[in-house]
Structures are given as C-alpha cells and as structure tokens.
Amino acid sequence: MSETKSEPLFSKKNKELITSPLNKTNPVTIQILGICSALAVTVQMDNALVMGFAVMAVTALGNVVISAMRNLIPSRIRIIVQLVVAAFLVICVDQILKAYVYDVSKQLSVFVGLIITNCILMGRFEAFALGNKPWPSFLDGIGNGLGYSMILVIVALFKEVIGSGTITLPGIGKLSIIPESVYQFGYENNGLMLLPPSSLVIVAMIIWFQRAKNPDLIEA
C-alpha cells in the first residue's frame, strides 16, 4: 500500500486503533456488540481463547478485504458483499479448527458459524473498513478482536475458577486452581456459575466497574 508511506506503520493514531477498543470503545461492554457468542462459549477457558482468536482473525482479515474493495462495492448491495466475505472467512476458520483443535470446535458447535452474524464483524465493516485504508483497517480489526477476547477471557476466568475450580488451557489441559485442602475444609464448587445466566451477571459487573471508572460513559 503506497498510501501508508506518508505516515509510519505504527503512528500514534494507529496505536490508538488497537488500544482504544480495549477500554473506551470496547465492542462488548460499551458498544454492546457480539454478546451472543461472548456469553455462550465461556464455560471453559480454552473455548474462550479459541473463539476470541477466531473472531480476531476473521475481523482483521475481513476488514482488510472489505477495505481493499471499498471503492468497488456498490453501496446498495454492500450488506450482501460483507456477508459473503464474512462467510468465506468463517468457513476457512471452521475447517482449520476442525483440523487442528477438533474437541474445541465440537464444543463451540454452532457458535463458530455464528461468527458470520457477529455484530462486531458487521459493525467494523460498516463503520471502519468501508471508509479507511487496508492497514488501519487491519489494526482496527485486531484491536476490536482483542477487546472482544479480553472480555471473553475475563468472563471465562470467573466462570471456570468459581464454577469448577479449574482452568483449561489449549494444549495443556485442565489445571486445578483451587488446592485440595480448601475442599477438605468444606468448600464446594458453585455449579450455578456454569449455567448460562451467570455470564450475564459477570458482564454486568464488568460494565459497572468500567463505567464507575469512566463516568463519561454512563448512560443518561
């Protein structure tokens, strides 16, 4: 891309693209996008990590593709074009996951396919990639993917540690976090944390914490 020569590859503005989705414009807690999968795949840490990585890859690559084609896409049919690009990338990711981490892909079940309709993806295509050059779009995709993964990892951490007392990492397997002696004192895993509603409460807590820290984000 010859246009990007005018500014350095990691200029201040470009760094901002990666860091701001981690906090002030977080796709999950501030823009309320991509909630569906963020809540459903967080029972185990390895699912959350794989899902976060998959979304990051699709958002970044999809942003690059859309941004490269942005002057060719007629605006009337742009949604269909975006969906096709997203579906193509998701099929690739799905096949890769099936080939290398079959167990995780089995547990994620339909949620890999649902990356296509993940609002973060469409939101970034619409709001950023259609109006920006490929390199900033790539960084924007990475940033938003990271912001999404961050929330997934936090939710999964709480759910898995409190719910089953373990952390499952890809390639390593289950690690017990809570020592055996604590159980002998009568501590028990809280099975409620493994059920769907608890992830909503954890996200609500994250929102609460984040908005209490940044009062300008509070809704009127």
Added chain:
Amino acid sequence: MELFKLFIKSAFIENMIFTFFLGMCSYLAVSKTVKTAVGLGAAVIFVLVVTVPVNYLLETLVLKEGALSWMGEEYATIDLSFLSFILFIAVIASIVQLVEMSVEKFSPSLYGALGIFLPLIAVNCAILGAALFMQQKQFNNVGEATIYSLGSGLGWCIAIVLLAAIREKIKYSHISAPLRGVGIAFVLTSLMGLAFLGFLGFEL
C-alpha cells in the same frame, strides 16, 4: 403430540435468548419500549418460519452427505456440508430482501409496522442460529423444522417483550448510575434466565 412437544421444547426449554444467547444484540438494543419490541419479535417469528424450512430443504436435498443421490448414483458420495454457512446466510439475506419487497408492495400497513426491522434481521444471530441448530438436530421432515422455527421464534418474541415491559417499568427507578441502561438490562436478563431454568426439569 410429538410436534407439540417439540414446540414447547423450542419455545421454553431451549429458549433462544435464555439458554443460547442468540440475537442478544438486537434484544438489548430494541427492548426500550414494548411497542417496538413486539414489532421486532413479530418480524423475527415471521422470518424464522420462512427461512428455516427453506434451509431445511436445502440441507436435505443438496448439502448433506449423500443428499445429492437423487441426481444419480455417481453423486451419492458427495458431501457439501462445508458450504452450509455461506448458503444458509445467502438464503437468509435474499429471503429477507424478498419478504421486505413483497410486504412493502402488498401490505403497506404491515410494512409500516415491521419495515425498519426487516433489514436488521438478516444479521440477527437468532436466524442463522436456528438454521444451524436445525442442521444439528437432523429433523425428519419439513413439518418438524417449521414447528421448531415457530417455537423458537415465539420464545425469542416472548423474551424481548418481557424485557421491554420490565425496562419500561424501571425507567424511573433509582439505579446506581454506572449500571443504568445496558448494565441493568444484563442483570434483568440473567434473573429472567434463572426463572426460565425452571423449565429444564420438564419431562416431555
């Protein structure tokens, strides 16, 4: 009777929102007033009932392993299921477009009620989610797939209308400032989800 069980199961026990979190984005964004919530809920039911049977036919006649055997012996071993994402989403997007155009032409009043929601629905996870669950559940015939789509659409509609009603009620409640808006909606959904967990014990 089997169909009735399937209907109850898809509407309440496997509720789209409370057990799978599908379509949460529009669920949270459009649940500020009951009126718009009813509109979106109706549109979701409508689109689900139209798209899931079509996708079911696509799945059984084209995509599934061995589905192409009606074309002749040599096609019997072809497995096209890796194409299902792109075909399902293409079917959904084009049907939504078609439905939008025909509703606009034949029933302007319905278009006025559903109009702005229809384009949004193409990217609602609940629609693609229902198609993918339909693929996973391997129904026996189109009737089951239709009942399944009707049930899950109704479950989604009930959920969004309930949340909208509660949010209208608590508009003037005194809520801690950082939780206002989305935060409290998450907590409410979680409490409703706990209530819906009660259906899990149902033996059908």
